[in-house]
Amino acid sequence: MTATATATARRPDAAAAPAEDVIEVQGMAAGYDGAWILEDIGFTARRGEVLGVLGRNGVGKSTLVNGLLNLGPTVTGRVLIKGRDVVGWPTHRIVRLGIGIVPQGRGIFGNLTVEDNLRLALFGARATAANGWTLERVYDSFAKLGQRRHVSASALSGGERQLLAMSRALLTQADILILDEPTEGLAPMVVEEVIVGNIRSLRREGVTVILVEQNIALALDLADQAIVLSDGGIVFCGSADTLKQREDIQNEYLGV
Amino acid sequence: MEYYVIQSLNALVFAVILLLSGLGLSVVMSLMNFVNLTHGSLYLLGSYIAVFWMATGQPWYLAFPAAFLGGAAAGLILDRFPFQLFYARTHLMQVLLTYGLSVVFADLMRWGFGAHIATPQIPELLRGVVFILDTPFPIYRLFVLASGVVLAAGLWFLFDRTIWGAVVRACVVDTRIVEALGINTKHVFTAVLALSCGLGALSGALGSGILAAFPGLDEEILILAFIVVVVGGLGTFSGVAVSALVLGFTMTFAKMLSPEFSNLMSLAVMAGILIWRPDGLIAATRREV
Numbered sequence: 001m002t003a004t005a006t007a008t009a010r011r012p013d014a015a016a017a018p019a020e021d022v023i024e025v026q027g028m029a030a031g032y033d034g035a036w037i038l039e040d041i042g043f044t045a046r047r048g049e050v051l052g053v054l055g056r057n058g059v060g061k062s063t064l065v066n067g068l069l070n071l072g073p074t075v076t077g078r079v080l081i082k083g084r085d086v087v088g089w090p091t092h093r094i095v096r097l098g099i100g101i102v103p104q105g106r107g108i109f110g111n112l113t114v115e116d117n118l119r120l121a122l123f124g125a126r127a128t129a130a131n132g133w134t135l136e137r138v139y140d141s142f143a144k145l146g147q148r149r150h151v152s153a154s155a156l157s158g159g160e161r162q163l164l165a166m167s168r169a170l171l172t173q174a175d176i177l178i179l180d181e182p183t184e185g186l187a188p189m190v191v192e193e194v195i196v197g198n199i200r201s202l203r204r205e206g207v208t209v210i211l212v213e214q215n216i217a218l219a220l221d222l223a224d225q226a227i228v229l230s231d232g233g234i235v236f237c238g239s240a241d242t243l244k245q246r247e248d249i250q251n252e253y254l255g256v
Numbered sequence: 257m258e259y260y261v262i263q264s265l266n267a268l269v270f271a272v273i274l275l276l277s278g279l280g281l282s283v284v285m286s287l288m289n290f291v292n293l294t295h296g297s298l299y300l301l302g303s304y305i306a307v308f309w310m311a312t313g314q315p316w317y318l319a320f321p322a323a324f325l326g327g328a329a330a331g332l333i334l335d336r337f338p339f340q341l342f343y344a345r346t347h348l349m350q351v352l353l354t355y356g357l358s359v360v361f362a363d364l365m366r367w368g369f370g371a372h373i374a375t376p377q378i379p380e381l382l383r384g385v386v387f388i389l390d391t392p393f394p395i396y397r398l399f400v401l402a403s404g405v406v407l408a409a410g411l412w413f414l415f416d417r418t419i420w421g422a423v424v425r426a427c428v429v430d431t432r433i434v435e436a437l438g439i440n441t442k443h444v445f446t447a448v449l450a451l452s453c454g455l456g457a458l459s460g461a462l463g464s465g466i467l468a469a470f471p472g473l474d475e476e477i478l479i480l481a482f483i484v485v486v487v488g489g490l491g492t493f494s495g496v497a498v499s500a501l502v503l504g505f506t507m508t509f510a511k512m513l514s515p516e517f518s519n520l521m522s523l524a525v526m527a528g529i530l531i532w533r534p535d536g537l538i539a540a541t542r543r544e545v
Contacts, residue, residue, distance in 0.1 A: 069436060071432055071435070071436055072432065090435070090440070090442075091432070091435035091436055092435045092436075092437075092438050092439055092440045092441070095435070095436060095437065095438040096438050100436075101436050103433065103436065107430065107433040107436070109425070109426045109429055109430075109433070110429075111425055111426075111428075111429060112422055112425060112426060116419070116422040116426075119419050119422065120419070120422060120423060120426055120434065120437050120439065121437045121438070123419050123422075123423060123437075123439060124434075124437040124438030124439035125438055168437065169437075172437055172438045
């Protein structure tokens with residue numbers, strides 16, 4: 001159930017290349033209807049890293065990642081994606097820079113077949129560089145989706161929906177992937193199979209992953225870097241290993 | 257017996273015109289949540305285009321693509337200004353805008369095309385009658401019936417079987433998610449509005465050989481198209497088709513039974529259906545994300 005091994009060889013220089021900042025956020029504020037939920041946000045994500053975005057419920061994690069793509073919230077400040085300041089851009093143009101999202105709730109179209117859900121992403125794909133993901137590769141990697149390609153997407157299980165949403169985001173030819181609470185509503189076994197395995201193999205491929213999670217243990221296990229949100233700002237920004245040691249921060253801001 | 261067969265054919269022909277004009281209205285309402293009261297004006301514009309085209313002596317069959325393109329071009333212009341400013345506003349504002357525009361368009365057309373009843377010069381090929389069960393039936397109506405069926409099948413294919421149709425159906429559910437897949441939904445809206453306006457004008461061109469073209473027809477068609485959309489259920493292709501058939505048949509047979517009360521009778525049937533099924537004959541049930 002993980003992405004194929006052939007993918008690993010695709011970008012052999014991933015580990016060796018100097019890690020470039022693919023997302024750079026400076027002085028960002030985001031909110032709805034004139035009320036700021038987040039203020040003075042700054043962080044960077046480097047190519048090929050998994051960045052955990054952590055914090056209690058309702059602290060604005062989704063506002064942050066949706067704000068990166070201009071997917072709802074009002075945003076000010078600077079949001080550089082691959083060096084381009086995208087504040088104010090329409091969502092589809094930002095996505096075409098090679099940044100895909102699996103939104104909270106997954107955003108699967110239940111009135112469409114599995115295959116049509118995937119083909120939407122190919123229809124929209126205009127990223128300058130292809131990331132190697134094709135319909136065939138999705139079906140090879142995730143046999144369940146291949147078997148059910150002509151079935152209505154509403155008939156899929158939670159785990160299959162998550163796979164579909166991740167595949168769909170990859171088919172936009174993204175090499176930055178935002179996952180907004182991917183484990184929500186999934187059984188522990190499915191989480192292990194669908195989320196953990198796939199994030200690891202994507203990381204090996206050099207995909208940058210922004211992982212918004214409630215499940216702190218899982219996020220710290222997968223992430224290289226982490227940011228912790230509280231009271232509308234960032235209260236921790238550093239390596240996941242450091243955060244693992246900082247029980248004080250975990251207790252105060254993550255309610256562990 | 258012959259009489260009923262002929263009247264049923266008439267009902268089918270009328271249903272086809274209702275279906276084509278209703279589909280255009282339905283897709284804009286369900287996708288863009290936009291109430292377009294200029295749809296009847298586009299129907300009448302299409303009728304006038306057909307009437308004038310066929311009077312010029314150009315190949316008659318090109319009148320239909322000409323009407324479609326004329327309507328679609330009008331749609332492109334209207335989309336740019338002023339419709340785009342109103343897509344996100346309330347239905348009341350949209351009604352005010354488009355109703356006002358429909359009055360303006362009605363006056364413009366009366367000024368441009370005259371207040372008389374204009375009928376197209378139907379080409380030789382379609383002018384005669386065929387005998388169905390020994391009763392004469394105009395060939396032109398059969399032509400409208402056949403074109404309507406072909407067009408409806410083509411539209412069904414477009415919306416149900418192509419990726420373009422999948423994009424539109426996805427936009428009906430959630431445009432933000434569609435944007436997040438790298439698709440410019442503004443362009444989707446523009447294309448759908450142009451298609452809708454083109455369809456309105458095309459149905460007017462087809463209908464002109466039966467209903468002619470005259471001031472006031474725009475409003476009549478608009479109301480009928482609205483009834484078809486609401487009774488059929490928003491956002492369902494089959495709903496619009498079934499409800500066009502029901503309205504086509506009730507109006508035709510009500511006229512037969514009692515010409516004075518025909519409108520009352522057919523509207524009562526449609527009202528009855530709405531009481532029985534408030535969401536329309538076929539409600540979009542799987543409109544989930």
